[in-house]
Amino acid sequence: MKSPLLLSATAALLALAACNSKPNSAEVLDSNPDPMANALANRGPVELPPAIKAEKTFRCKDNSLLYVTLFEGDKLALVKTTQTGTPTRLTADKAGDPLVAEGGWKLTGDPKTITVTQPGKPSQSCKS
Template sequence: MARRRLNEPQTKAIIIALHTIKRTVSVPALDVFLRVREAAAVMKIMLPSLAAVALLALTACDNKTPEVVSSVSEDPQAAAIANRAPVELPPAIKAEKSMRCQPGNVLFFVTFFEGDKQARVRTEKGGTPVTVTAATAGEPLTGEGWTLTGTPTSAKITQPGKGDFTCKG
């Protein structure tokens, strides 16, 4: 069953009829219905007037521009940072190779880095690496008595106390 909305005269007629019934019969549900209807009528009048009072209070405020508070201040080291030397990032890994070397069929694990200025050599997989470096690309990489020359496919490694090894990756 579709509910039909009552217009204002019909609502008033129903309220008058219910008030008449209320005087003769005491029904709790009827009492609640009448109180809700009365509250709704009061709210129709009160709510717009309360909103108007609130807006009136807001218009009485000063219309000055608000003070901007910022946590960002001038950096006291800005000049020093601008004049410092450029930072060179660590090189990316170019290749990781296990290299079989002669004489003695020795195995080295070598990590080559981009720029050909650095490599890491291990004698065991997962062992402690020895970092060998060069000032410029193309020079032999040296460090801690080790020397490495070559590429990831073919290299010559000198191990301290063991001698020179010719390796293929």
């Protein structure tokens, strides 16, 4: 009767003795300083890309189609003249300004109606 009690008491003491096994000092894994630590600490805030607000197909006055992706913040849009074509990136400095791109692109409007000027074509309105 005494030996199971003695055995369980010994096991309990060993378990408790292992609980206070903290190292005396912090463990150093790498002694080389991080060369970018200062640059990372002083960097500016990260700006996430805007979320997609609407992805629409517009029918224009000349009966052509435009495939437009509008983004939140109203400062970015992608325009394609064919469904599988390369998108043209139109940007604005602030919300409410016309979206423009090199070559003469200009776009204003909302997800229901836009006015677009394409290179070599007059300005026309388009509806989704």
